[in-house]
Amino acid sequence: MSTDYKFEGWCGLDPKAAEGNMVWQEYEPKPFSEDDVDIQISHCGICGSDIHSLRSGWGETPYPCVVGHEIVGKAVRVGKNVKHIKEGSRVGVGAQASSCLKPDCEACADGEENHCPNTVGTYCSKYPDGSKSYGGYANYNRTPSHFVLNIPESISSADAAPMLCGGITVYSPLKREGCGPGKKVGIVGLGGLGHFGVLFAKALGAEKVVVISRTSGKKADAEKMGADGFIATDEDKDWASTNANSLDLIVSTVSSPKLPLMGYLTLLRRKGVFIQVGAPEDALPQFNAFALIAKGCKIGGSLIGPPSEIQEMLELAAERKIKPWIQERPLDDANQAVVDMEDGKARYRYVLVNQKVAGKQ
Known part of the structure; x- marks a missing residue:
């Protein structure tokens, strides 16, 4: 393919971009180096991080920005120093x-x-040379090859895209904290991240997977995904005491600062672990230290995963035939898709599809 293609995408120009006001326009990617890969994008998942960034929810965003860090497409230009990616290969890029x-x-x-303290995010960050990173709501993406991954043949591009951030965000702490046979696991929230938590906890062999949500509105979906139990915290005032000391590991995927954290910690068994992966724009609630001290429990956080772990996750997904619950939306419809995502309409992950190229790859 000729290298005279232009980089164009849905640009956020100010915080109103999160309200469906992104503008399609050309932008300048980082200068190409022989360690880089250019990707013609066919699919890009919509992540909650995109909306936080579009509205400057986590701090001031360096506008103009192109968000999207669940990118899948075809490698159309590969630097001479790159060994693991071939031109024409189907590849992906996550949040780093x-x-x-x-x-x-x-x-x-x-x-x-x-x-790494010098990490560069897939969008809204700066490379060491001062150039900006731009994400996947676009026609092309340029990323250093170390963070470009090969997509297993048996996984569709639409299914692979949300795994590159949403999937790894929960797979990493589940794997690291010993999710497997004999373990009882709780997943707080059944959204884009939470539904991956159920799928991967089951794939890793957890003895029991319990979804914890405010209401029972998604209980039927959770059961279809393989969940063995469901706790609706707004519908049972005794939920914490009724289910006390029942879980070895809890992964919280929600971004609300109003978490009933003390209740969650009550659910943990002796030496249990609570991991927060959802990133609220405000501080988490306080908790009583004795909730940890009495049972020797731990509380921590987790941030995506390294390339090697993402590749491992993709191979497991291929082997176990993991099928995320996604809804495909045209790339041209990105503004409305972002609004619908913010309104909680996704079941359970939107994936933008560049219909001009998706059928050709």
């Missing part, structure tokens, strides 16, 4: 585009590039 990769960086040296 770069890290320092220096041998004296503890995170990178340990294979935990996602915790």
